[in-house]
Amino acid sequence: xxxxxxxxxxxxxxxxxxxIDLSIEPSDIIHISGDNGSGKTTLIESILGLNNFANGxxxxxxxxxxxxYLPQVSHQNPKIYLELKDICDTHYSFYPESFARxxxxxSSGGERKKALIAKAITESKKLLILDEPFNHLDRETTSQVTxxxxxxxxxxxAIIYIGHSSTIAGSKNVxxxxxxx
Amino acid sequence: METIITFYWPNIIAxxxxxxxxxxxxxxxxxRNQSMEIMLLGQEFKxxxxxxxxxxxxxxxxxxxxxxxxxxxxxxxxCVAFFHFCYYRLIKKRAYKIEGAxxxxxxxxxxxxxIVLFSPLVEFHMIKSxxxxxxxxxxxxxxxxxxxxxxxxxFYNFRKKEFNKDTLEIALFNKRTKKxxxxxxxxxxxxxxxLVSIHLFGTIFxxxxxxxxxxxxxxxxxxxQKFNALNCLxxxxxxxxxxILTLHDRLPSTVIIIxxxxxxxxxxxxMRSQRK
Numbered sequence: 001x002x003x004x005x006x007x008x009x010x011x012x013x014x015x016x017x018x019x020i021d022l023s024i025e026p027s028d029i030i031h032i033s034g035d036n037g038s039g040k041t042t043l044i045e046s047i048l049g050l051n052n053f054a055n056g057x058x059x060x061x062x063x064x065x066x067x068x069y070l071p072q073v074s075h076q077n078p079k080i081y082l083e084l085k086d087i088c089d090t091h092y093s094f095y096p097e098s099f100a101r102x103x104x105x106x107s108s109g110g111e112r113k114k115a116l117i118a119k120a121i122t123e124s125k126k127l128l129i130l131d132e133p134f135n136h137l138d139r140e141t142t143s144q145v146t147x148x149x150x151x152x153x154x155x156x157x158a159i160i161y162i163g164h165s166s167t168i169a170g171s172k173n174v175x176x177x178x179x180x181x
Numbered sequence: 182m183e184t185i186i187t188f189y190w191p192n193i194i195a196x197x198x199x200x201x202x203x204x205x206x207x208x209x210x211x212x213r214n215q216s217m218e219i220m221l222l223g224q225e226f227k228x229x230x231x232x233x234x235x236x237x238x239x240x241x242x243x244x245x246x247x248x249x250x251x252x253x254x255x256x257x258x259x260c261v262a263f264f265h266f267c268y269y270r271l272i273k274k275r276a277y278k279i280e281g282a283x284x285x286x287x288x289x290x291x292x293x294x295x296i297v298l299f300s301p302l303v304e305f306h307m308i309k310s311x312x313x314x315x316x317x318x319x320x321x322x323x324x325x326x327x328x329x330x331x332x333x334x335x336f337y338n339f340r341k342k343e344f345n346k347d348t349l350e351i352a353l354f355n356k357r358t359k360k361x362x363x364x365x366x367x368x369x370x371x372x373x374x375x376l377v378s379i380h381l382f383g384t385i386f387x388x389x390x391x392x393x394x395x396x397x398x399x400x401x402x403x404x405x406q407k408f409n410a411l412n413c414l415x416x417x418x419x420x421x422x423x424x425i426l427t428l429h430d431r432l433p434s435t436v437i438i439i440x441x442x443x444x445x446x447x448x449x450x451x452m453r454s455q456r457k
Contacts, residue, residue, distance in 0.1 A: 078352035
């Protein structure tokens with residue numbers, strides 16, 4: 001589904017990562033790990049075509065409607081009115097219907113995260129990418145989300161997640177530092 | 182009052198539709214943290230109109246009508262594109278977008294005054310591009326505004342789900358998760374609206390109608406439904422401004438509209454927020 005061959009990533013003339021060889025197939029669960037600032041998010045966004053930093057061969061077998069992506073959340077107080085149902089109105093065990101009318105500015109970090117994970121899952125048909133999905137989540141919710149993702153993976157969904165620890169069973173760990181110069 | 186409406190009804194309808202349509206897009210621009218960029222675009226249009234006016238006085242012989250859409254408009258648009266391209270190329274670090282816009286605006290205002298110093302004939306254009314005047318807009322221009330705003334509003338209604346998605350993602354993540362063409366259609370619609378609006382009604386009207394209602398309702402955490410209701414109310418302020426002009430015809434029409442929009446937005450938002 002995704003194949004990277006000899007890919008390098010350069011930002012403002014500085015080589016961040018080089019000689020990246022990576023292959024991701026349906027049902028794969030890939031855990032991308034590395035130090036802060038090592039290029040994990042940049043690598044993911046290069047694969048998705050959200051930046052122009054990558055050189056080399058990237059072969060993709062999905063288009064815009066096939067993937068769901070949860071980036072790191074940067075704005076906790078957006079300048080628009082939001083209820084959690086505006087983010088996602090499809091419900092899961094970790095994101096029940098009772099959340100629907102909660103207002104964003106009155107929700108906790110964990111509640112917001114649940115809505116955003118639900119959004120990414122709803123949008124994903126072939127591929128799901130989650131950047132630091134388990135931050136702000138309590139243990140029970142982490143367990144619910146993890147179980148749900150494992151089930152989705154068994155059904156053929158490829159999952160890539162960035163985190164500092166491998167939380168999902170059966171995930172292949174990819175350490176970004178091996179591609180740093 | 183009846184005579185005013187009989188004579189100025191195309192101007193009134195054009196004003197109502199423009200306030201409404203600018204408001205629709207303004208909500209997204211505020212959500213996308215682009216208020217400062219809109220301020221910059223407004224100033225870019227102002228300066229570009231001045232540059233185009235100077236070129237027109239050099240190139241064209243004889244008089245030309247004030248508002249006719251011709252070479253001046255195309256030159257102004259090219260200048261805006263150039264200024265904004267320079268802004269994006271020079272201010273690459275996202276953290277400095279706002280300060281960068283402030284620097285650019287300051288330089289462009291200085292450039293305005295330099296241009297007027299060298300060619301006092303265009304001072305009139307500088308005031309016109311800032312203030313505009315709904316009363317002096319011709320019937321042809323009014324009908325052009327009516328048709329274009331209806332088309333753009335229909336287009337907005339057709340794509341609003343995609344626009345909402347992009348706005349939500351930019352508001353939360355500072356980026357979109359999918360690069361679709363809707364982002365560019367949105368920006369093109371905004372640019373076109375701004376071009377038409379600034380050309381006829383001035384920068385203060387355009388930037389004010391885009392940003393003020395959206396910013397105030399956002400501050401008071403009002404829902405989209407309440408914003409839409411306010412947007413309709415604000416559109417009717419065009420009629421109120423004409424009523425005021427019948428009493429004091431020397432007042433600048435577009436400034437009256439913006440003051441009314443601001444007062445209405447604050448009063449409405451405050452009252453609705455107290456009712457929760």
